[in-house]
Amino acid sequence: MRRVLVARLDSMGDVLVSGPAVRAVAAAAEVVLLAGPQGAAAARLLPGVAEVRVLAAPWITPTDRPVDGALVAEVARTVAETGVQEAVVLTSFHQSPLPLALLLRLAGVRRITGASVDAAGGLLDVRLIPGEDLPEELPEPLRALRIAAAAGFVLPEGDDARLAAELPERPLAAGIDPYVVVHPGAAVPARAYPAERCAEVVELLADRGHRVLVTGGPDERALTARVAGAAGIDLGGVLALAELGAVLRDADVVIVGNTGPAHLAAAAGTPVVSLFAPVVPAERWAPWGVPVELLGDQEAACRGSRARVCPIAGHPCLASVSPEAVVEAADRLVGAAA
Incomplete structure (x- = not known):
């Protein structure tokens, strides 16, 4: 070949x-x-x-x-x-x-x-x-x-064109099913939901009876600890990418901004609450092939700017999304999958 x-x-x-x-x-x-x-x-x-x-x-x-x-x-x-x-x-x-x-x-x-x-x-x-x-x-x-x-290459018959990833078993989170994942970080600051709002989301989810895992990379440990607080389980800096994918795969829903783990969740087949800043178009970059609740003002002044740091005071495209709206979106996805 x-x-x-x-x-x-x-x-x-x-x-x-x-x-x-x-x-x-x-x-x-x-x-x-x-x-x-x-x-x-x-x-x-x-x-x-x-x-x-x-x-x-x-x-x-x-x-x-x-x-x-x-x-x-x-x-x-x-x-x-x-x-x-x-x-x-x-x-x-x-x-x-x-x-x-x-x-x-x-x-x-x-x-x-x-x-x-x-x-x-x-x-x-x-x-x-x-x-x-x-x-x-x-x-x-x-x-x-x-x-x-x-180039002459097409998907074979039966391939649904969804994202996919080859992921391992999930030893780290074993025994705490079911759970919801909150991933508060983003590679680009303009695409991140405010940390204090993420912490409120974790508390509200816990109040509604959800177990909540908070994930992030090695450089996001302070963020994940702050967001997890006493109500969530902090996995910041603990998971390699494949292990993160396995944790996302086994979650009921993933709450995440427009960043790599949103696409990893989609590749794992998990519904996503997408806190999406419109600095790039959602029609191009929203999670693909899984149920999605898209939140964020897609008509905000930063629309299409590709800004890495929010150019609008107060980050209104995402800060305007209430934690209650995030939790309600997550519950809708969980309910739809039940």
């Missing part, structure tokens, strides 16, 4: 929403998934991935790495070692596949597919043009599937 390089060079959530496209390629070829450092752990969870390679791409995510001969040589070495002769470059609407396409072409990759507003010349053999033959408002999983399909 031939080997095809599928590239998705940004964050964990971006890699997870590319999962259906990866499966489409994997139905006809061995997939070498080229991920960035922030997305590599998620890449290892995707069904259909034969091998994961990591590349810190300075045109995609912030990095101190220069664009120099060492970068060119690294891409060439990856191509030579993996034996790929074809590549599918997956990007979001604001990214370009062309820098990577250039490096892959220099490395000898014969056929490259991507979506580019800019003319690609000889860098892309198959080019989709966003806004013309690639609609602008597609959800990210469908956008990636369109790019894969243009």
